[in-house]
Amino acid sequence: MTAPAPRRTRPDDRRATFRAMPPRPTPEGPFAATWWGNAWLASMEDTALDPARLGRGRAYADRGHVDAITVTPGKVMAYVHGSRPRPYRTEIRLRTLADDDWEDLLDSAADRPDHIAALLDKDMPHSLADLSELLPAAGDLVPDCSCPDDGYPCKHAAALCYQTARLLDADPFVLLLVRGRAEHEILAELTRRSATRSAAERTAATPAMPTVPAAAALAPRPLPALPPPLPVPDRPGRPPDYPQAAGAPDPFALDLLATEAAARAHTLLVLGTDPVADLTPWQDAVRLAAAHPGSGLTASTRALYRDLAAATAHTATDLARAVAAWRQGGLAGLDVLEHAWDPPAGPFDRARPALAAADLPALRPWRNRLTGPTLQLRLGRDGLWYGYESDRGREDWWPRGIPDTDPAGALIALLGR
Template sequence: MSETSRMGSGRVFPALPPHPDPEAPFAATWWGNAWIDALETGALDQARLARGRTYARAGAVDTITVAPGRIVAYVHGSRPRPYRAEIRLRTMLPDHWDRFLDAVTADPAHIAALLDKDMPPALADAADRADVPLLPGARELSPSCTCPDRGHPCKHAAALAYQTARLLDADPFVLLLMRGGEEPDLLDELAHRNARAAAAEQAAPDGPPAPAPTTTPTTTPTASSPADAAAPAAARPSEPTPDGPALPAPAGSAPALPGVPARDVLAKDVRRPLPPPRATPAHPGEPPVLPAMPGAPDPASLEFLITDAAARAHAYLTSGADPFTAASPWHDAVRLAASHPGLTGRRTFSRQFAELARSVGRTPAGLSRAAAAWRQGGEEGLAVLESPWDPPAGPFDRARGALAAADLPRMTIHRNHLTNAEGSLQLRFGRDGRWYPYRSEPHADDWWPEGEADEDVVGALTAVLGG
């Protein structure tokens, strides 16, 4: 994979390696240091900046997505789940870009410097004279983060900003992208403007004289030269007919050139064998952090769906079958909620979780309970939650005797449920022959799946009692 890849109207940069030297600066170029100056001048808490530098040096910043007006990345903190940090920067208006491109084309050295991934101070000075907001100023960087810290910036957003300085060092077009200009578009426009300027310079009365046209030696056209098209038919060499071999050339004409008709070559279906498939990766890939764009779908929802698609594709590659086939939209919603760490909860729910519940006509609490059941046993775990049944004689009847022999609490029977006297512990017998433990507040009849399913009734109850 290349160092960066384009994605829509942005670029995705892989996570940068740790920065082991605690004394080494984050930026080596003057424009990278200007970015850091804007960050540190606008910060309200130097302690958070210090923590951000520590996070950045430790490599806590994941894949960075740079798009017009914003930079986004997941940043790992003290909790297992990373936070989504974002920094916004105003994009330039069309008249700003017009003046900036004029300033670049005014000096060919500026174009050469940008192509060499350099930004000379003279170019920034020309942008300042043209009133173009190229480099960010104090308090122009607007940080945000999903962590509870309301600092400006928090340590996660500060870590992202420090790592971004390393991207700017390597490529000043990253700064131009933040301001709203993509590199291919800018280079195309610079080429057009440079060509127009050169043409205008040549057309000027006092400009340098146009170079004299060069002449080429006159040669006798061959049968394959353009002049052959204008030659009389009697002077042309023999030509193949559509239905058979070439006709003899008229007397005095040049001999036919050797070759094979193109239609004969193209009619053959010759394909190289496919290369052997690559080895299946050990884990599903991680999605990029998508920026929030006006009118676009919610980035967190898209990242969630990409994560799920990657997990399904990886499972299909490793097993040859899709293990996530759901019987209904409700089952699929439960599977999604159970498999994504950012969507689970019992009393507090994220916006994405609530939207997922509403999409299938359920409450967030109901979806959370069902997701816990799915984590216990997949579709069978959900069936145990939703569908009581009457098990036949056999293992279910012997369960209470096994519990009594193990000196465990006595349980009352109701259909496929065994419940203790306090109404706080319950074991549910599934059609797959496993016991599914549940907990509730005493006598509240608010049962939540808790613990792992077990074929041994004693083991299932012991595990939930120990938890």
């Protein structure tokens, strides 16, 4: 089963939160589908002191008792529902790789185009994993849980370990993030190293190209029939590298525009429609900024924010806030940020009693919003509750968390319980 795409809860490149996965339709058979997912499980199973706890943890994972999983360098965290009403905060810790280990791993991957292709296809080559001991060995995973059980691991930590294996099956970059580096960092570094190698190869002597006299090339002659159209590729192509040159357009902007044009052209070829054709210039600017990982950290990405904001008559802060809303819920999330509306009677009216029944802070209603001193819930037109936060005493609300159909669940995620 493919894991859902990550939704970041903060503008933090080394933090990814994954939606809670549904129960497994067929609990029988191996839990992980890939060799690296099974290796992850073996690292905990081989040192477990009580196989019965592992079995109960696997059953918890099978039944979907693990909430959204947050992955940061060195740690995997989630709330796991047990026999008590309140879920337990559960963690699995794993040491991050040293800088020297990362240098060896990136050099090896850059030297092997098949390694880069495998990672882009969400596959983990054995030779790359073995090089820097990416996968944990027996005893490397350290569980921790707020429950009173002192088992090693407890059933809640075991459930989190099993559910994390499903994330690794879908995307091995999750393992790389636990080891210390985010996907966009790794791909950017591999791109830089590949470009350096390509530049060095281009400087080598090349044989002279054969020439043809202009008169012969332009002489009238019968032309062959046109070849049949090429098949549509499986995915958009990657743009070439654009070196920095004095007086030339910004290479980062060229790369962004070329990548965007390739993706839209591929979609037109496959579907016959342009999925972003109906977006306003402002919505499209937000989409472009949100699609670029790591926005705001480098001079190039700060320039992207500045130029997109200026072109749409907004400030860079407006754009950053809108990007956070887009990453939270796409076009629906942006609508929640920008428009207050009057919801019909029903879910909104039931939200405050539900929060009170869950012993959660009281929030005052206004249109589609429930507001407290520092936290706010907004009901979207899609029926989801979106979380917002602000400093006390200020009306400076920023999107935070993953949208939830349950207002109590959305507020609990904001409170970090």
